Amino acid sequence: MVNMSDLRNKHTGQPAAVLGGGPSLPDDMKKLPEDCILIAVNYHALEICSPHYMVYNDDPFADPILFEGVKRFGGVKVSPDSTSDVLFDVKVWTGFYSSNTAAWFALWLGCNPVILCGMDMYQGDQVYFHPTTKECPCFHYPLDHHMRPWIEECKNSCPDHERLRVMSGPLKALFPLYQGVSA
Secondary structure, X not given: OEEHHHHOOXXXXXXXXXXXXXXXXXXXXXXXXXXXXXXXXXXXXXXXXXXXXXXXXOOHHHOHHHHHHXXXXXXXXXXXXXXXXXXXXXXXXXXXXXXXXXXXXXXXXXXXXEEEEOOOOOOOOOOOOOOOOOOOHHHHOOXXXXXXXXXXXXXXXXXXXXXXXXXXXXXXXXXXXXXXXXX
């Protein structure tokens, strides 16, 4: 196990992508730089790539799909849960969503820019880019509920939040757009 404090600025200046599970993720990933550090939010990105890190806030023992993702993931697991490879020995913004923690983590690593991908905020008929049978109460919350942690807490909780960029989705209203590379 490694301490979170030991990871500060480990990837200074390297681009990172925080990979949500929204329907925009496959197209967003086509526009990422080749040397991008990939940070999966929960298990979703494991369906289409091999991320360097996987960040999750939820208890994997309470969610069989997350549990399987944690078991099969070969990179570094980052979580307040006991299954983590990283000990949270500093104050970490876990926000309300694992994506909040993942964004904080990418900034903590010193990545620049930190590109938010596949973050569609559970809007529309399809909430994930992959099929799922898992029903989540968050699917039924209005957009402002999902945006609230980013609006109310991000700037006060994330180190150097100015490095955040968004590829697509509702977070374009809050963060500068990442133009990406030609697909």
